[in-house]
Amino acid sequence: MIRGDESVAEIPDHTPMIQLLTPEGERVSHPDYPLDTTAEELRGLYRDMALTRRFDAEATALQRQGELGLWASCLGQEAAQIGSGRATRPEDYVFPCYREHGTAWTRGVDPLRLMGLYRGANNGGWDPNENNFHLYTLVIGPPLLHAVGYAMGVQRDGADMAVLSYFGDGASSQGDVAEAFTFATVNNAPVVFFCQNNQWAISTPTSVQTRHPIYRRSAGWGFPGVRVDGNDVLACLAVTRHALERARAGEGPMLIEAFTYRMAPHATSDDPTRYRTDAERAEWERRDPVERLRLYLVASGQADDAFFAEVAEEGEKLARRVREGVRSMPDPAPTDLFDHVYAEEHAVVAEERADFLAFQESLAAEG
Structure with missing residues (x-):
């Protein structure tokens, strides 16, 4: 809910989080995270999320048809990934986990490269130095250590850049995460830790892993943490941009917890109906990140039916391209x-x- 005109929302556990766009598509402001956007930029964010959702759905279908060995969908998490990804500069370096398809899109990685990895056709996926986007790591936890090490390196090189590292609520229980926090804070490394708390580590709920919100863990290491509405692309953009700027300025690490929800199974080998309810999913469908921005664009007159039709058509063309591309991949x-x-x-x-x-x-x- 929204308290008056303030941009502080509450979730069922009553933990406040930064929000700039309500689930109803109402724009609000926040004194610590100002964000000025043009209509073109807003339409670009919508396009990013819509196209990511479309190729993500196509990848799921391809796996069901036996064309991919596995797929980890990012359905419902598009705002967290697009917002944070668009906050980076080209020279920044990003360390994903294995579900950051939206962030990969913002870094210019072709979706076919992602699917080639899950098909077992390219044995790695892409050259990480082409887009400053590291390879996916299916072992949770270690990407944070890799990111901190890289951040310490660029710090010593005197490079004007920051490092963004993704992990999930499940990874927050790994010792690697604690070790990464330690090295980051004692070295004042220019790294931002971005936790996509989608509330389910496969079938384990976050409540079983922690008694306090994940963002508060940073206090034990002496660096700031904040919880942001992970279904609000504008809030994710503003907060991540702020965190990256302070990292580049030599102010050290920061932890962002993007509170969101995994609408799809953990991966295509998972059956979420065995551990969560339809009512829970329906509640989060009402907070859909793509629909939220669409409502705002329509209400503010910054996009019309022709724009949404154009994006939908572009999505279908993208889906056809990846479908044909996956099926024609040669076996290594x-x-x-x-x-x-x-x-x-x-x-x-x-x-x-x-x-x-x-x-x-x-x-x-x-x-």
């Missing part, structure tokens, strides 16, 4: 798995490669 040679583990040949890997080839030959002989 099985030995490719061994070829790029190390920069130079490694004796153990060479031995494993030879054993694998011998096994393949034995199968061919039996056939």
Whole structure:
């Protein structure tokens, strides 16, 4: 709910969070996180979220059709990812986990590269240095350590940049996260920790992992933390931009907890009906991040039916492109798995490669 004209919303656990756009599409302000946007910028944010949602849905369909081995949907989390991603500068470096498809979109990573990873066709996905967007890491926790190490490096280089690192509420229970916080604060590293609290670590609710809001953990390490409405793209943009600016200015790390909800299964191998209710999902559907911005654009006269139709058509073209692209991906040679583990040949890997080839030959002989 909104208290008068203040931009402080409340959620069921009564923890205040930063909000600039209400679920009803009403624009509000916040004294600590001002945000001026043009109509073009607002339409761009809507386009980003809508197109991300469309290719995300197409990837889920492709997995169901056997074209992808797995897919981790970001449905419902588009505002958190697009808002924070658009807050970065090109020279900033981003460390995702494995669900940050919207952020990848803002960094210019082709969705086909994401799907190639989940198809097992490109053995990595993309060159992280092309877009300053690191490879996905399916092991939760370590990306924060990688991010802090990178941030310490650019700090020593004197580079005018910041590092943005993503993790989820499930990862917040990992020791790697605590270690990353320690190294970040004692080194005053230019890193922003962005937690997408979608409230379910697979089937484990956040209430089982912590007795206090995640953003408050930063106080124990001596750096600021804030909770933002993760379904409000404008709030996520403003808060992340602020955090990155203070990091570049030498003010050290900051923790952002984006309170949002995973509308889809944890991954396509998951069945969320076994652990959460339809009523819970329906409640969060009323807070849909894409619809929220659409309502504001319509009410403020900054977008019309022609614009929304154009975005929808663009989404369908994107879906067709990724569908055709995934289905036409060539299967990699099985030995490719061994070829790029190390920069130079490694004796153990060479031995494993030879054993694998011998096994393949034995199968061919039996056939």
